[in-house]
Amino acid sequence: MLVLGIESSCDETSAAVVEDGRSVRSLVVASQSEVHAQFHGVVPEVASRAHVEQILPVVRQALNDAGIRCASDLDGIAVTNRPGLSGSLAVGVTFAKGYVVATGLPFVAVDHMAAHGWAVQLAAPQEPPLEFPYLVLLVSGGHTILAVSRDAGHLEVLGTTIDDACGEAYDKVSTFLGCGYPGGPAIDRLAARGNPRAFSFPRSRLEGPRRSPYDVSYSGLKTAVVHQLDRFLNPGCESTRENVAASFQHTAISMLVERVERAMEDTGILRVAAGGGVASNTLLRQSLAEVQERHRGARVIVPPPELCIDNGAMVAGLGGVLLARGERSPLDVEAFARVSQFRRGTPA
Ligand code: KG4
């Protein structure tokens, strides 16, 4: 089954063709980071306009690269319709609907975070799939979620961030250090030259009846870096940008890894996947590889960075599995900016 997947939920316009849910035949990503860099973050209106410009050439390129000559070579279309920026989602969803009206192909709208959770299955299509259920750590600019996935497209949320997302904290610290946007890759590079023990930044400790032990908070860490740096400097250490980046990264990532290990112990599920832009982080990848070594029988898979960031392949892959099961979306399907279970305090 060959499915075209379209992704436009934030600042990447992407399209891909994936075979049988796992084999990536083509993947094209047009990133808007340079456009948004001057504003130190994604400007929704600018993002929507850029999607309008990019979507047709990106889809054409993806079809071409996969050797698709006419729509009848495809078996279906999948598009991200939630969560994300409303205007950005609307471009992809409307484009996909137009394509479906013109071609009559089967159509399914998919959840962006569930698609990130499926990306692990695209990493090595020649190998057996990561068996369900698996734990999935989804870390991006908008979300920080630890979930159990019991089936394709299914996420049972164990914990989320109660304030900033991990990627958002990276972006804010990067702006503070003058490293630009997107902050994750810049901080990751800077941290490689710093001492992770130079500062002892506070970790989120969330207690109380309404908190999950898997929830995290990044606003305290961000405030400590941006407003209270000197308070956390260890004696004999220097306050350099490299040391700030390394200590921030050490704290931000170990909060995630601790929760993954706790969930492995609590649930007994030893299969773990990661996804989202922050999953391309060097320290997170290394730490998750160490988690696999520490737990006998564990299988921890982090997809390559191009499948961690927003991409159409994860959408085409998950869409292919849902379509093969007979799932279809109506042509009046809407775009939703928020999905209530993914963020604490979001109205349902
Ligand atoms: O999943 P994604 O591409 O888009 C969203 O759905 O948000 O994630 C983007 C986020 C940004 O906050 C970016 O700074 C972060 O992922 N990121 C990283 C790295 N590469 C991207 N964070 C830490 N280390 C990285 N190497």
Ligand code: ZN
């Ligand atoms: Zn994403």
